[in-house]
Structures are given as structure tokens and as C-alpha cells.
Amino acid sequence: MEIGIIGATGNAGKAIFEEAVRRGHDVTAIVRDREKAVEVLGHEAKILEKDAFSLSQADLAGFDYVIDAFRSPKAYEHLDLAAKLIRLFRGNKHTTLFFILGAASLKDPSGNRLLKAILANNANAPWIETPLQQVHEYDFLTWIDNVNWTAISPQGNFKVGPATEYVMGTDQLMQNTEGESVVTTGNVAVAIVDEIEHPKHLRQRFTVVDK
Amino acid sequence: MEIGIIGATGNAGKAIFEEAVRRGHDVTAIVRDREKAVEVLGHEAKILEKDAFSLSQADLAGFDYVIDAFRSPKAYEHLDLAAKLIRLFRGNKHTTLFFILGAASLKDPSGNRLLKAILANNANAPWIETPLQQVHEYDFLTWIDNVNWTAISPQGNFKVGPATEYVMGTDQLMQNTEGESVVTTGNVAVAIVDEIEHPKHLRQRFTVVDK
Incomplete structure (x- = not known):
């Protein structure tokens, strides 16, 4: 597959x-800074140097999958980039957009979104904007019925680490065998490439937890 | 005020x-087709000929108000254009974006959004996409806290007609003295220019009904 990864130098992006x-795919890192990408991904890496918000349909049309692993300290940019990518691919039947969301839109055992507890416990924390905007991003995606999209939420703890084994879920927070809601970047990366090779979640969000 | 109107040749846009x-404002019609704009708005009309989705920050930065009266048979473009305009003005404190929504996001006497009844009664109507996407557009706007925006919903019947007198509301469907949920383009236009001259609804949606 031809795969473009926006934000390929981040922790998740690099793992994917x-x-x-x-696994033999033709992968392009779409990044703002070529030098940094070479440093993180190596000299062999195929790179498209362009600001995510300047990407055109022509830049992306050749990809089978465009993975949005973009991260920004301006949390609203997660929503803005999702809206921009959806706009570029309205009515397109060739390319699938793959969004990496946060965990806050998953439901906890009480049946509420994790966001509710996060907001209750951290109302004034500056980082609250990121889970909030990523929940908006997910809600926005659920409105989109004429673009091929798939989304993945990590767990409460999304940590840098190798692929081991993962268990898949849909809309619920999950736990590993030690009772922790945790998933490694390596397992998320494997789950994403598994989904690309055997798509099962068109216009759906799924989640994975470390086994 | 310097006012730009996207979709100024439509029924609402023309009235505004x-x-x-x-009322003496410096108004620019932002339209795809200059000839049509001259035909509808006259030879004196100030015109910026540009596709709404090609507008840049530089095109719009000089306006105090940008009014989105855009209409498209592709209903999802209402949402896409709102997202695009919000993106252009993130963090901007000078310009206010003014969105004309539909009535479907207003609440009927049962306390439900009008959309619910519309969907129940017209599930397979092709036009259902327009109220649906305009509800998405409103929900999207409620997430935006770093752009100056205001929105107006007309009533169930939004008809071409002159300004008479209007009554203002917030989130409810309203009725005129004959018990009809109706507002003219003329009254909506007066209400919008009233709001521009005396802003009371920053980051809020309001509605008006014929008296």
C-alpha cells in the first residue's frame, strides 16, 4: 500500500x-522539517516536507491511506486538521483517512466518556484542551458519511514501547491483564497496519489495549 | 463597518x-460569479469574485464581519465552509464570523431539536441532508472558543419578503402572532445588521421570528 503519515516524527507516527x-508498504513521512525526519526515521526514509495545513488534494491523492498522527500544542489544530483532510477527500473513494485520536472519547465502566472524569478532576489544567479537542475530532468524524475514514483510540496510558500483543475493542476503555488501561506505540502501530491490510472498521473508531 | 458576505446573491445574502x-456600511459581495452578482446586486456593488473554499486569510482579514450566507446543493459544504472559516480566524480578535444556520437546531415545544421531528417525518427525503448538516455546523461552532463568531437561525419557514418587525429569541422555535414559525429574509437581514451595530451574541446563536 501507498501510505502517507502526517506527523511521522512523533512517538506514534514513528512507530507506525x-x-x-x-511490512513492505511504500511509506512517506509527511513532515514540517526534513532534517528532523531524517534524524528520527533515517536516511532511507521517503519524505514529503510540507506543513500539514498546506497539503493539497494533489499532494495526497496518490496514497491509499493517509494517517493523521499530527500532534500540536495548539490543541484545536487536531480538530482543524481533521476537518481539512475530510474536506480534501469529500466524495473520494480511493483513499482512506486514518485518524489517531485520544482515549477521552472512550467510555469508562460508568458508561460515561472518560472525558467527563478528566474534566471533573482537572478542570483548570492547561492540557485539558487536548482530550477535549480530540473528543470534538471524534464527534466530527461521526458526521462524515462520504469519505473513507477509520480512527483508533489508544488507552488512558499511551506509552512509548515495543509491539507485544494487543486486544481489540470498540468504544470502551479496556485493561491489560494487570488491570491497567495501557497500550504501547508499538501495539498501536501493529493494530493500524493490521487494519490497513485487513480493513474492518470503515467509518468506525476502534481501540486496542496491551494484552 | 467593513462587511464581507459570502453567498451574497442568494435570497438571504442579497437581503443582508x-x-x-x-445603513451605510462598506459591504463586499464575495461570490463565485461576478456577472451574476452585478445582475442581482447592481452595478454599484463591491464584488470579490472567488470560490468560497479558495478564500485566504489575506482575502478576509480586512473585514470587521464576514457573513457566511453560503448555500450549496452539497449540504456537507455548509459544515466544511464553517470549519474552513474558523480555521482561517483561529486566535484572531478583529474579525467576527457571522453564520446563517437553519432552523433544525432550534428546540420545539417538546424540548427536542426540530431536527428530530424532521428526520422522523422525512427520513428518506434527499433535502434532509441540509438541516442535518446545518445542525452539525451549529454543534461545530459551539466547540469554538478562540474565534469571534455569532450565528442566527431563521424559523421553520424562512421566506423571501420585506423587513417588517421581528422578535428575538435564543434556542427555541418561535411563532408570529398568527401562530406560524416564519421569518422573512428582510427581517433576518435587519436583525443581522442590528447585531453587527450592537453586538450582544458573541459565540452564541440567536433566532428571530416575524412579529
Whole structure:
């Protein structure tokens, strides 16, 4: 598959890039800074240097999958980039957009979104904007019925680490065998490439937890 | 005020254009087709010919108000254009975006959004996409806290007609003295220019009904 990864030098982006390359896909890192990308991904990495918000349909039309692993300290940019990518692919039947969301839109055992507890416990924390905007991003995606999209939420703890084994879920917070809601970047990367090779979640969000 | 109107040749756009000009504002029609704009708005009309989705920050930065009276047979473009305009003005404190929504996001006497009844009674009507997407557009706007925006919903019947007198509301469907949920383009235009001259609804949606 031809795969473009926006934000390929981030923790998640790098893990996905390496997993997809390892499995023989033709992967392009879409990044703002070529030098940084070479440093993080190596000299062999195929790179498209462009600001995510300047990407055109022509830049992306050749990809089978465009993975949005973009991260920004301006949390609203998660929503803005999702809206921009959806706009670029309205009515397109070739390319699938793959969004990496946060965990806050998953439901906890009480049946509420995790966001509710996060807001209750951290009302004034500056980082609250990120889970909030990523929930908006998910809600926005649920409105979109004429673009091929898939989304994945990590768990409460999304940590840098190798692929081991993962368990898949849909809309619920999940736990590993030690009772922790945790997933590694490596497992998320494997789950994403698995979904790309055997798509099962068109216009759906799914989640994975470490086994 | 410097006012730009996207979709100024539509029924609502034309009424707003004429009301704002009549009250001495510096009004620009932002339209895809200059010839049509001259035909509808006259030879004196100030025109910026550009596709709404190609507008840049530089095109719009000089306006105090940008009014989104855009209409498209592709209903999802109402949402897409709102997202695009919000993106252009993130963090901007000078310009206010003014969105004309539909009535479907207003609440009927049962306390439900009018959309619910519309969907129940017209599930397979092709036009259902327009109220649906305009509800999405409103929900999207409620997430935006770093852009100056205001929105107006007309009533169930939004008809071409002159300004008479209007009564203002917030989130409810309203009725005129004959018990009809109706508002003219003329009254909506007056209400919009009133709001521009005396802003009371920053980051709020309001509605008006014929008296």
C-alpha cells in the first residue's frame, strides 16, 4: 500500500512508519522539517516536507491511506486538521483517512466518556484542551458519511514501547491483564497496519489495549 | 463597518447586502460569479469574485464581519465552509464570523431539536441532508472558543419578503402572532445588521421570528 503519515516524527507516527516499512508498504513521512525526519526515521526514509495545513488534494491523492498522527500544542489544530483532510477527500473513494485520536472519547465502566472524569478532576489544567479537542475530532468524524475514514483510540496510558500483543475493542476503555488501561506505540502501530491490510472498521473508531 | 458576505446573491445574502449598504456600511459581495452578482446586486456593488473554499486569510482579514450566507446543493459544504472559516480566524480578535444556520437546531415545544421531528417525518427525503448538516455546523461552532463568531437561525419557514418587525429569541422555535414559525429574509437581514451595530451574541446563536 501507498501510505502517507502526517506527523511521522512523533512517538506514534514513528512507530507506525517503522511498522509499515517493515511490512513492505511504500511509506512517506509527511513532515514540517526534513532534517528532523531524517534524524528520527533515517536516511532511507521517503519524505514529503510540507506543513500539514498546506497539503493539497494533489499532494495526497496518490496514497491509499493517509494517517493523521499530527500532534500540536495548539490543541484545536487536531480538530482543524481533521476537518481539512475530510474536506480534501469529500466524495473520494480511493483513499482512506486514518485518524489517531485520544482515549477521552472512550467510555469508562460508568458508561460515561472518560472525558467527563478528566474534566471533573482537572478542570483548570492547561492540557485539558487536548482530550477535549480530540473528543470534538471524534464527534466530527461521526458526521462524515462520504469519505473513507477509520480512527483508533489508544488507552488512558499511551506509552512509548515495543509491539507485544494487543486486544481489540470498540468504544470502551479496556485493561491489560494487570488491570491497567495501557497500550504501547508499538501495539498501536501493529493494530493500524493490521487494519490497513485487513480493513474492518470503515467509518468506525476502534481501540486496542496491551494484552 | 467593513462587511464581507459570502453567498451574497442568494435570497438571504442579497437581503443582508442591501440592508447593510442602506445603513451605510462598506459591504463586499464575495461570490463565485461576478456577472451574476452585478445582475442581482447592481452595478454599484463591491464584488470579490472567488470560490468560497479558495478564500485566504489575506482575502478576509480586512473585514470587521464576514457573513457566511453560503448555500450549496452539497449540504456537507455548509459544515466544511464553517470549519474552513474558523480555521482561517483561529486566535484572531478583529474579525467576527457571522453564520446563517437553519432552523433544525432550534428546540420545539417538546424540548427536542426540530431536527428530530424532521428526520422522523422525512427520513428518506434527499433535502434532509441540509438541516442535518446545518445542525452539525451549529454543534461545530459551539466547540469554538478562540474565534469571534455569532450565528442566527431563521424559523421553520424562512421566506423571501420585506423587513417588517421581528422578535428575538435564543434556542427555541418561535411563532408570529398568527401562530406560524416564519421569518422573512428582510427581517433576518435587519436583525443581522442590528447585531453587527450592537453586538450582544458573541459565540452564541440567536433566532428571530416575524412579529
